[in-house]
Amino acid sequence: xxxxxxxxxxxxxxxxxxxxxxxxxxxxxxxxxxxxxxxxxxxxxxxxxxxxxxxxxxxxxxxxxxxxxxxxxxxxxxxxxxxxxxxxxxxxxxxxxxxxxxxxxxxxxxxxxxxxxxxxxxxxxxxxxxxxxxxxxxxxxxxxxxxxxxxxxxxxxxxxxxxxxxxxxxxxxxxxxxxxxxxxxxxxxxxxxxxxxxxxxxxxxxxxxxxxxxxxxxxxxxxxxxxxxxxxxxxxxxxxxxxxxxxxxxxxxxxxxxxxxxxxxxxxxxxxxxxxxxxxxxxxxxxxxxxxxxxxxxxxxxxxxxxxxxxxx
Numbered sequence: 001x002x003x004x005x006x007x008x009x010x011x012x013x014x015x016x017x018x019x020x021x022x023x024x025x026x027x028x029x030x031x032x033x034x035x036x037x038x039x040x041x042x043x044x045x046x047x048x049x050x051x052x053x054x055x056x057x058x059x060x061x062x063x064x065x066x067x068x069x070x071x072x073x074x075x076x077x078x079x080x081x082x083x084x085x086x087x088x089x090x091x092x093x094x095x096x097x098x099x100x101x102x103x104x105x106x107x108x109x110x111x112x113x114x115x116x117x118x119x120x121x122x123x124x125x126x127x128x129x130x131x132x133x134x135x136x137x138x139x140x141x142x143x144x145x146x147x148x149x150x151x152x153x154x155x156x157x158x159x160x161x162x163x164x165x166x167x168x169x170x171x172x173x174x175x176x177x178x179x180x181x182x183x184x185x186x187x188x189x190x191x192x193x194x195x196x197x198x199x200x201x202x203x204x205x206x207x208x209x210x211x212x213x214x215x216x217x218x219x220x221x222x223x224x225x226x227x228x229x230x231x232x233x234x235x236x237x238x239x240x241x242x243x244x245x246x247x248x249x250x251x252x253x254x255x256x257x258x259x260x261x262x263x264x265x266x267x268x269x270x271x272x273x274x275x276x277x278x279x280x281x282x283x284x285x286x287x288x289x290x291x292x293x294x295x296x297x298x299x300x301x302x303x304x305x306x307x308x309x310x311x312x313x
Contacts, residue, residue: 058134117197
């Protein structure tokens with residue numbers, strides 16, 4: 001029986017922080033990421049892809065703001081914007097991965113599913129926004145936008161600027177996860193939980209209602225990986241390995257660490273919120289709930305079986 005893996009793409013694997021976000025830039029980035037993903041295809045894994053949308057959903061929110069201010073077009077809530085970016089990014093990944101497979105004479109079906117993810121409307125995250133969305137700003141720009149729109153901004157842990165932050169509740173359930181598993185185990189490559197999934201909650205009448213937030217894509221992908229009994233969970237980011245004492249003289253690269261070691265490093269504050277900390281939590285969640293291992297690495301490293309930082313029991 002083929003091994004099933006879940007791969008989570010970072011939003012920045014699709015749009016770089018120094019780019020404007022044109023369709024040409026994003027398609028080129030997606031093609032390059034999918035070219036690296038070819039290594040997993042060649043190993044004959046069954047594959048499910050989750051992806052981020054932090055830069056893209058922030059840009060869509062800005063477009064809605066501009067459309068409302070200039071033309072009077074009604075603004076849409078964040079959950080609607082997450083749905084927009086699920087569709088647009090899923091389209092790009094599906095198209096460019098198909099192009100990569102075609103170039104290499106590999107035949108695999110690829111399908112994108114628009115996915116709602118259930119959250120708790122009383123999650124404490126709604127009182128403490130932490131999820132970065134959109135582009136980087138200077139402190140002056142961030143202060144002006146915060147005043148104009150009642151937005152919250154936080155400085156990037158790597159001091160690249162200031163970004164808007166929104167609520168990021170924990171995912172409770174993934175809609176249609178059983179269909180995702182069925183499709184993937186039949187050899188189809190499935191793209192799902194885009195941007196962490198469209199956030200929604202169930203009211204007292206069991207009616208599903210969207211809610212303003214952006215779910216962390218790594219945690220949502222981790223939850224999905226647990227539900228579909230994935231063998232491995234890959235988190236693709238912009239560094240080849242996780243490090244402790246990051247950007248300090250005593251920086252140390254981590255190769256293989258246990259769940260308990262990962263928890264200890266988290267407790268010691270080695271991993272920044274809005275950056276590596278959510279990835280470590282997602283990695284722990286997967287392995288703690290039955291997964292073999294989580295691999296956190298850069299997409300270009302996938303050709304190496306010993307790549308990245310592995311979190312194991």
